[in-house]
Amino acid sequence: GMGATIGYSNTNLFRGAEAFDISAGFGLEFMYARDVKKRSAQEFSLTAGLSFPRFLVPFRITPGPSVAKRRTRLEFAFDYQNRPYYSRDIFTARWAYSWQQGNRASWVLRPVDINWINVQSVDDRFLNAIDNKYLKTSFESQLNAGLSLSWIYNTQRSDFDQNVTIVRANFESVGNTLQLLSTAFGDSSHNESYNKILGVRFAQYVRGEASISHKIDLGGKMALAGRLFSGVGVTYGNSKDRSIPFDRMFYCGGANSMRGWVPRTLGPGNKLEVQGATYPSQVGDMRLEANLEYRFPIWWILNGALFFDVGNVWYLRDIENSNPEEVFHFNSFYKQLGFNTGLGLRLDISYVILRFDLGLQLHNPDRPANERWIRNFHWDNTALNFSVGYPF
Secondary structure (H helix, E strand, O other), X not given: OEEEEEEEEEOOOOOOOXXXXXXXXXXXXXXXXXXXXXXXXXXXXXXXXXXXXXXXXXXXXXXXXXXXXXXXXXXXXXXXXXOOOEEEEEEEEXXXXXXXXXXXXXXXXXXXXEEEEEEEEEOHHHHHOOOOHHHHHOOOOEEXXXXXXXXXXXXXXXXXXXXXXXXXXXXXXXXXXXXXXXXXXXXXXXXXXXXXXXXXXXXXXXXXXXXXXXXXXXEOOEEEEEEEEEEEEEEOHHHOOOOOOHHHOEOOOOOOOOOOOOOOOOOOOOOOXXXXXXXXXXXXXXXXXXXXXXXXXXXXXXXXXXXXXXXXXEEOOOOOOOOHHHEOOOOOHHHHOEEEEXXXXXXXXXXXXXXXXXXXXXXXXXXXXXXXXXXXXXXXXXXXXXXXXXXX
């Protein structure tokens, strides 16, 4: 596929360092899949934002001396997606505060974070082929509104720092305010066990994720880097019989995850491989992963890496017509981990790094019990990933 974006920005809109930006993007992709009528996908997006160099709040606050770079940002976005299996509109509105604490920590608080997904059409064959009721509900129109908080701790102060540690944490709570509003003013005429706003069932869940990465400089442009990642999402209230929204579910595979698999093709748990699946959708409510790679120079701007990844995704509770081994259990999850190794090439063009990683599966938990450790290596057990920048 290919894409293009055009934008305009003004960093002093009202002569007070207010920053305004607007951008439009278009993408076109072609895909190969069995038994699909339409092979092209189009996407159009429009985003506009306005930032102020201070906190805009209805009351007076006095930040401490360690709080710097205070900003308030208002953002609106529209995204139209027309894909072979579905088409939908996504409307987003955010009000966010960001600031830096000391020299190493930064925060982003979004007290208003609204996401409205309007599903226009879904291919019936694609929908009927999904035997997971939670995944089916992900292709319905949804309204998500809540708050989120992000924190980053970074010890790197310059490009010459030898050892660097980065800690990231994200938390979001969605649907609580809408639940109160729908209880007070919502439509109670339908005979359902859930509430609606504007005719759409809204989501209610909490979701959190955390990661820590550390790089050790070995000298001579060599380094050892590792990362630990964990994430979990729990639904309740208005979403007690559903999963968290599909866009917020966890998956493994791809350039920044388990590099022996393409995205959404590992797990959950010991889920058996689906042969001939037209669209990979192996996702879960939680994810555990660890990554390790040794980086070394090759010649001029060409660098290499030897990496090892371990991880998987799981559901938190049993679902209809599912394998119980897809659910996370403390006494058995370690047996369901996927393992892969591989080699990578990185092209360092000073301002950007182009990365190619070839991952090789070592242990595939989605295979029958006596075939999970892979001894006969062939191309079906590999994945080639391309990306920009380091994976962690």
